[in-house]
Amino acid sequence: MSWSLLDALRRNPDIVRDSLRKRRMDVSVVDRFIELDSKWRSVKAEIDELRHRHNVISKEISKLSGAEREAKIREAKELLNEIQSKEEELNAIERERDRVLKSIPNLVHNDVPYNCPEGVDAIPIRFYGTPRVWVGYINDFKEQTERFGFNVPYETIEWKPVGHADMLEYVLGMGDTLKAGEVVGSRFYYLFDDLVMLDLALIAYAIDHMTKKGFRLVLPPYMLKYDVLSEILDMDTFKDMVYKVENEDLYLIGTAEHPIAAYLRHAELLEDQLPQLFVGVSPSFRREASAGNRDMKGIFRVHQFHKVEQFVFSLPEDSWKWHEELIKNAEELWQGLGLPYRVVLLCAHDMGRCAAKQYDLEVWMPAQGKYREMVSCSNCTDWQSAKLGIRVLRKDMRREFVHTLNSTAIASTRAITAILENNQEPDGTVIIPKVLRKYLEIFSKGPVDAIYPRRKIERDEKGLPKGLS
The missing domain is CATH 1.10.287.40 (Serine-tRNA synthetase, tRNA binding domain)
Structure with a gap:
């Protein structure tokens, strides 16, 4: 039984050197x-x-x-x-x-682009939907579409949408990051009323969609021991990105991927026990130490959020099929929300260390004039399973390490930011995606088809919102 990375290091180390060069390491x-x-x-x-x-x-x-x-x-x-x-x-x-x-990170798959142009971290492979593009962002939009050979249809709007941060705090009056910053620090938030219900509806929608596809719902532990987490991540690199519990050998999870991966730690499975499909729901805690001053306003990049995560333990020969299946599942969810997006294949230098190949799904954010990441979908092959000791016993009695794959289904705060910007009307009304409305029916005081502003948006003659960004 061999680990592909260890086998390459011992038999053909140039493969590993080439992989590292592609990652610019x-x-x-x-x-x-x-x-x-x-x-x-x-x-x-x-x-x-x-x-x-x-x-x-x-x-x-x-x-x-x-x-x-x-x-x-x-x-x-x-x-x-x-x-x-x-x-x-x-x-x-x-x-x-x-x-x-x-x-040493995972071996880069042959399909992964490398030597990408300066400033390019991913290559778009497909687009969905008709984005609303403010006239001031048309050139920016074309730079993100036509530059890569895509002629994406779009709707031009003369008024500039208000960014999600000002929408939730000033227009809707349903969020407060200033008070959160006072009592706990930056990148935290209070959400209220309709936005809390929207958060829960997004989680329920993703769970419902994934369980119908045969994924087993799991509520995992929210903390892991150091030795377990270090078998899933390279902790020498990532220890400054996770929260440690003081005086305990415990770390808060950054995603349900990690405790789900650990669920079969030291397990030996039979061929007919694979694949095993899980959909985990959990809070996610991230220090975002490397983010610097990016996305300081609002709830796009925060220290805690709710997330629904897909996870698969697969036979090695089936993992690439499952990689395509996971990104397809994510696309179905975001298509259901009616949000315009693109799927990109990450360049080798921008992939996570565990990934052999990684897709991101990025939604168009009309107030920012950018596609922003909502989903990350990775095939980790045997990089995690070899460290965790998760094996499959073949019918011919050979033992191999299983492959592990993960993908975001929905991260609720990011989804909320996308809805606030894409489904915004000129007066600040936010139309609720139809697919979410049935999940809001359980709330007697919940929104029905829209979230209405508590402060009307005033605009100048150029369609720019007054006093808002």
Whole structure:
């Protein structure tokens, strides 16, 4: 049983070097691993030889007596001491080798673009819907469509939509990030009234859609131990992006993907037990340490949010089929919401470390004049399962590591931002997507077909909102 990355490092390290170059990463880590792995094998061979000598001497002792016996006993003890010393050396080498190994990202799939042009992190592969484009953003829109060879139809609007941050705080009066910032810090928020109900309706919609497709609904733990999380992520890189519980060996999850991946940790499955399909619902906690000052306003990039996540444990030969299935599921959800989007294939340098290939689904945001990420969909092949020890026993008794895949279904706060901007009327009324309305019926005081502004939007002669952005 072999892990594809480890196998490549030992048999054809140039494959790993090439993969790292595509990711624009330092290839010296390959040489460091080879050095440590060679040293580990050498010390392991020495230990095996010492044990063999000890076994031979132990057998000889029973046949000897007197001074010869005492001499052999001393020799055996010396060998045991040497073995113990070598084992300590071996363990130290192994720890460092494994640390280096865990830092090496997954092998990049051949379909993944690399050497992408400056400023391009992903290549669009398809578009959906007819975006509403404010006249001031038409050139920006064409830069994001025609530049990549797509002639996407759009509707020109003369009035500029209000950004979601001002919509939720000032126009609708249903959000407060200023008070949240005062009591807890930046990138937190209070939501109220219709927007809370909309958040819950989005979660229910995604759960309903995915369970109808045969995905098993799971409410996972919201925390994981360090050693478990480090088998799912490269914690040396990501430890500053997750929240640690003080005085506990526990970390808050950034996505339901992580505890679902850990669910089958150290499991051995039969072929007919795969695939296993899960849809997890959970809060997600993210430090966003690398975000800098991006998206400081509003609820697009926040430290906590609700998310519904697709996750698949698959036979290796089926994982690429499931990768396409997961992005298709996500597209169906966003098509149901009636929001215009594009699916992009990430360039190698912008992919997550666990991903061999990654799609994003980006929704058009008319107040920003940009497509923004709503969904991330990755095939992690055996990068996670090898560390987690999740195997499949084949019918011919061979053992292989399963493949793991994950995809956002809906992250509720981001979906709300997209609805507030795309379904906005000139006066600030927000039309609720029809597909969500049945999930709002359980609320006696919930919105029916629209969310109405508490403050009317005033516009100047150019269609720009006065005092709002």
